[in-house]
Amino acid sequence: MGASHEKTGIVCQDSSSHKIGEDYAIAVVADGHGSKKHFRSNVGSRFAVEATIETIANFYENAEDFENNFRKDHKRILKNIEKQIIAIWNGKVNEHLKSNPVTADEKKDFTAEEFENIAPESYYGSTLIAAIMSKSFTFGLQIGDGSLVAIYEDGLAVMPMEYEENAPANITASICNAGAATMFNSFYVADKKPLAVFTSTDGLYTSFGKEADFLSYHTIITNQLAESEAFESAVYKNLTKRSHFGTEDDVSLSCVYNTENVAEFRDVLKQRVADSKKK
Numbered sequence: 001m002g003a004s005h006e007k008t009g010i011v012c013q014d015s016s017s018h019k020i021g022e023d024y025a026i027a028v029v030a031d032g033h034g035s036k037k038h039f040r041s042n043v044g045s046r047f048a049v050e051a052t053i054e055t056i057a058n059f060y061e062n063a064e065d066f067e068n069n070f071r072k073d074h075k076r077i078l079k080n081i082e083k084q085i086i087a088i089w090n091g092k093v094n095e096h097l098k099s100n101p102v103t104a105d106e107k108k109d110f111t112a113e114e115f116e117n118i119a120p121e122s123y124y125g126s127t128l129i130a131a132i133m134s135k136s137f138t139f140g141l142q143i144g145d146g147s148l149v150a151i152y153e154d155g156l157a158v159m160p161m162e163y164e165e166n167a168p169a170n171i172t173a174s175i176c177n178a179g180a181a182t183m184f185n186s187f188y189v190a191d192k193k194p195l196a197v198f199t200s201t202d203g204l205y206t207s208f209g210k211e212a213d214f215l216s217y218h219t220i221i222t223n224q225l226a227e228s229e230a231f232e233s234a235v236y237k238n239l240t241k242r243s244h245f246g247t248e249d250d251v252s253l254s255c256v257y258n259t260e261n262v263a264e265f266r267d268v269l270k271q272r273v274a275d276s277k278k279k
Contacts, residue, residue, distance in 0.1 A: 010034075014201050014250040015045040015126075019053050023063040027254035028052045028130040031146060031201040033174065037118045037125075039106050043096060044089075044124025048175050051088035052130045055081055067136060074139065074188045082141060082184045085128070089175055093124050125176035131197035133256045137190035138197060143183050144173045145202045149215065150194040151222045153265050155272035157215035161187040195265060196222045196257035203249035207242040216276040223269035225255075225262045 013032030018025065030048035032041025059066050059081060070077045097120055106123075107115055127144025140148045140161055148161050173183040198218055208214040224231045235253065243251045262269075 011042045013042045013045060013126075014203070014252040015042070015049045016199075016201075016252040016254045017049045017053060018254050018256065019057070021057070021060060023067075024056065024060055024132055024134040025256040026053060026056050026130060026132045027197065027199050027256045028128070029146065029199045029201050029252040029254050030129070030175075031127045031144070031203070031250065031252070033125040033127075033172070036109050037122050038176075039109075040096075040123040041125050044093065044176065045126040047089050047092040047096070047124065048085075048126045048128045051085050051092060052128060054088055055084045056130075056132055058084065067134060070139075071137065071190065074137075078139065078141065078184075078186045078188070079181075082143075082186075083181045085141075086175065086181045090121065093121055096124075119176070119178075121176040125174045127173075127201070128175050129199040129201075131199050131254075131256055133194070133197060133258070137188065138194055139186065139188040140197065140199070141184050141186040143175055143180060143185075147198075147200050147202070147205050147214070148187075149198045149200075149218045150189075151196045151198075151218060151269075152192060152194050153261070153268065155219055155222075155265065155268040157218040157222075159215070160189065161185050193258065193261065195261045195269075196225060196255055198253060198255040200254075201250060201252045203243060203247065203251035204239070204253060206247045206249065207245040207251070212279075216273075219269060219272045219276065222257070222262065223266065223273050225257050225259075226266055 013034065016029040018027045028049050030045035032038060032045040127146050129142045129146045129148055131140045131148055142148060142161055147159060149157050150160050151157050177183060205214055221235055224234065239251045239253060
């Protein structure tokens, strides 16, 4: 939870999760929008995470066929994945709205006319970023802001999917938009395997003064992944501390990584960390 949310009593609007399957691993985060018309965005971000994990599990029901088809035409398959995520998310939103009609308290900040003009899906508006690593390739997708960072065998951190506001003018890319399925950014790589891929909500990026520092941070924590027991508590403490910098927003981080490769390239990572400290 971001420091500003702690001060004002606003719920944490981020959600995050991961899943490790037999043939793949997925890391996903979502950031519910903060403006007043998105008053159920904390629920919407949870649905975005759930919809993404369910979608990837559906596509991996026949892993061999999926991976063969993906390698042949990843752009088409990615579009299908994005459409299914949106469809499942909308289904979850509709079911929740049926079971939990909007209350008088939720309406109190709007005039009757204002409320009438809000699309029900907007109550649940959220961003979404996911990274999926299989044995033979890695891919990611994103709608809205936030960051996806990959660490390769040279120890450098890169953002293979630079965020672009892939939406019409004056419209924020969001899973709640009518044309959401056309607003995704994505990436796919098969020729080189990342050591780790991280997804994070924009509260992490904005806690750094420079992009170079943000990227170096990911190299540092990748170096720590080899000691997984100590890693989780150390990173949680650090994220809590970072949430008091920048915009004081909620901060979420999820990652997938190759345990063998992280251990094999530990010396390279250590050298990158040392170089960053010198700079």
